[in-house]
Amino acid sequence: MTRRFPRPNAILQRLPLGSADLLRYAALIAVLLAIEPLFPAQYQIRLANLILVQGIAAIGVNVILGFAGLVSIALGALMALGGYTSALLMMRWGWPFPLAFLGACSLSAGVSAIVGLLGTRIKLNYFLLVTLALSQVITMVIVNEKALTGGPGGLLGVPPASILGFVVDSDPRFYVLIVPVFVLALYMAQRLRQSKAGRAMFALRLNEPAAQMSGIDVTRYRVFAMTFAGVYLGASGSLFAHLLRFLGPESFSLSLSLYLTLIVVVGGIGSNVGAAASVALVTALTQSLQSLGSWWVVIYGLVIMALLVVAPTGLAGVAASLARKAPRFVSGMRARVDRGP
Amino acid sequence: MHVSTAVLEVQDVAVHFGGVMALQGVSLAIQPGEIHGLIGPNGSGKTTLLNAVSGLVPLTGGQIKLQGERIDRLATHVRVRRGLARTFQSAATFEELDLVDNVSIGFHKSDRHSFWRASVPGVHERLRMATIRRAQEYLDSVGLGPMARTIAGSLPYGQQRMLDVARAQAGEPTLLLLDEPVAGLNIGEMAQTEALIRRSREHGVTVLLVEHHMRFVMGLCDRITVLDFGLAIASGSASEIQSDPKVIEAYLGTKHR
Numbered sequence: 001m002t003r004r005f006p007r008p009n010a011i012l013q014r015l016p017l018g019s020a021d022l023l024r025y026a027a028l029i030a031v032l033l034a035i036e037p038l039f040p041a042q043y044q045i046r047l048a049n050l051i052l053v054q055g056i057a058a059i060g061v062n063v064i065l066g067f068a069g070l071v072s073i074a075l076g077a078l079m080a081l082g083g084y085t086s087a088l089l090m091m092r093w094g095w096p097f098p099l100a101f102l103g104a105c106s107l108s109a110g111v112s113a114i115v116g117l118l119g120t121r122i123k124l125n126y127f128l129l130v131t132l133a134l135s136q137v138i139t140m141v142i143v144n145e146k147a148l149t150g151g152p153g154g155l156l157g158v159p160p161a162s163i164l165g166f167v168v169d170s171d172p173r174f175y176v177l178i179v180p181v182f183v184l185a186l187y188m189a190q191r192l193r194q195s196k197a198g199r200a201m202f203a204l205r206l207n208e209p210a211a212q213m214s215g216i217d218v219t220r221y222r223v224f225a226m227t228f229a230g231v232y233l234g235a236s237g238s239l240f241a242h243l244l245r246f247l248g249p250e251s252f253s254l255s256l257s258l259y260l261t262l263i264v265v266v267g268g269i270g271s272n273v274g275a276a277a278s279v280a281l282v283t284a285l286t287q288s289l290q291s292l293g294s295w296w297v298v299i300y301g302l303v304i305m306a307l308l309v310v311a312p313t314g315l316a317g318v319a320a321s322l323a324r325k326a327p328r329f330v331s332g333m334r335a336r337v338d339r340g341p
Numbered sequence: 342m343h344v345s346t347a348v349l350e351v352q353d354v355a356v357h358f359g360g361v362m363a364l365q366g367v368s369l370a371i372q373p374g375e376i377h378g379l380i381g382p383n384g385s386g387k388t389t390l391l392n393a394v395s396g397l398v399p400l401t402g403g404q405i406k407l408q409g410e411r412i413d414r415l416a417t418h419v420r421v422r423r424g425l426a427r428t429f430q431s432a433a434t435f436e437e438l439d440l441v442d443n444v445s446i447g448f449h450k451s452d453r454h455s456f457w458r459a460s461v462p463g464v465h466e467r468l469r470m471a472t473i474r475r476a477q478e479y480l481d482s483v484g485l486g487p488m489a490r491t492i493a494g495s496l497p498y499g500q501q502r503m504l505d506v507a508r509a510q511a512g513e514p515t516l517l518l519l520d521e522p523v524a525g526l527n528i529g530e531m532a533q534t535e536a537l538i539r540r541s542r543e544h545g546v547t548v549l550l551v552e553h554h555m556r557f558v559m560g561l562c563d564r565i566t567v568l569d570f571g572l573a574i575a576s577g578s579a580s581e582i583q584s585d586p587k588v589i590e591a592y593l594g595t596k597h598r
């Protein structure tokens with residue numbers, strides 16, 4: 001049989017180098033935007049927005065924990081820093097949203113980098129305590145600087161995001177904003193993973209002496225990972241603030257840090273896609289368990305524990321082993337079909 | 342013999358861990374292109390000396406020069422940039438990563454595939470292919486080419502050691518430190534490792550290796566230094582070492598006479 005049309009892969013190969021990958025990410029944006037009308041109600045769009053906002057944070061946490069192997073509990077604190085910075089820059093100083101957003105990303109990246117630098121000068125176990133300290137400091141500032149932050153009562157009337165006159169004041173509009181931002185975040189984190197910087201971070205986590213003996217500067221790549229993740233956590237916090245239009249000290253509690261860490265473990269240590277998928281799965285799980293009343297937390301805990309026992313390598317590990325088994329399964333089926341009944 | 346031309350000079354190096362004197366003033370010099378063996382009983386300080394040269398333990402005293410320049414105060418990764426590479430006693434692989442990633446980590450310092458370049462479409466793909474091709478060459482050279490996309494942790498022990506050697510060679514070192522390169526290997530793998538070390542030398546690499554397998558050391562090394570209780574008790578060719586009464590007393594026993 002002759003092939004009349006070239007196969008899609010053959011077309012992709014003829015395109016300039018790199019465009020195949022770009023098309024894939026563009027297709028992801030297109031698909032995510034196209035499914036928006038399928039959401040039955042505003043509530044599901046709100047959930048999708050929250051998933052994508054948290055997804056950005058989860059990818060950032062994956063870079064700290066899954067790439068560089070650093071356990072931080074200043075994750076919620078960095079999101080808080082991003083959220084309050086971006087909200088206050090708009091409310092108190094009248095900055096336009098894009099600049100306030102970039103300001104939030106830069107500030108939490110800077111703070112994260114400093115913590116990373118302090119952390120590398122002490123033993124890894126104490127790194128956790130440094131991040132705990134940062135967490136406490138940021139919470140205290142938020143609670144006590146009432147004039148600036150609204151204190152324990154929270155910050156009301158956070159303005160909506162707006163870009164070039166497009167005011168993002170509803171969930172469907174926010175969805176249009178967050179989808180490209182999320183896909184860009186995923187793209188950059190995937191490229192980090194595939195570059196020598198990503199390899200260096202994995203090397204640090206898996207075998208530090210061997211990494212050093214390969215010429216990897218431990219401090220440099222720990223700080224790099226912390227800075228990179230700082231941008232993601234700051235971005236996530238800022239977007240969260242402008243989605244909910246309200247900020248309180250409890251929005252970014254210590255339990256959010258633990259939740260994000262759990263998300264990365266469930267997604268599979270080191271996998272960006274796994275981290276994002278894990279946010280969606282865990283959100284779906286908590287949503288579907290809400291109807292069980294106060295028992296939902298118990299069942300939620302049990303399901304997560306069961307998941308970690310059954311699949312210790314997380315969603316990414318499950319996907320990888322399915323991908324290995326699928327071709328064998330298909331060829332086995334084909335052989336059976338060929339043999340006939 | 343000009344001392345100044347030595348690739349590695351260890352001068353009166355002492356390493357103390359609290360009250361334990363792992364090395365108490367060891368000196369040795371390794372000339373370019375030499376395969377130098379370091380032997381001695383367990384606990385005599387062989388691995389400590391490799392760690393001192395690598396910068397993984399701090400010196401209590403003395404100095405270390407690589408190609409005439411002091412390196413003993415430099416961080417490990419800077420020493421690597423100056424031309425050092427090393428393998429570890431128990432194969433040091435990055436077990437979650439595939440072999441291509443493992444070997445690419447070995448040429449980290451000269452890898453052009455940085456994050457910034459990787460974020461540019463087109464440039465990323467070109468550099469990625471270059472990295473894979475380069476890693477493939479090193480894998481082929483140790484016979485692991487067909488396994489390029491396997492996860493390092495799933496390799497049998499002998500092949501993990503080969504991978505460790507490939508990773509170290511990928512750094513294109515002037516001085517290669519090998520910590521018990523043939524421990525736990527079968528005869529075939531041992532012969533392969535020996536061939537690899539000889540080939541490295543042909544490419545201008547100087548080798549310092551720690552090993553307990555005497556026939557391997559005696560057959561391969563140009564010169565040998567014997568450590569005992571943190572002191573160098575002898576240094577010379579294989580035959581000189583084998584007939585040195587101090588060495589026989591401390592380590593070899595009468596069988597090798």
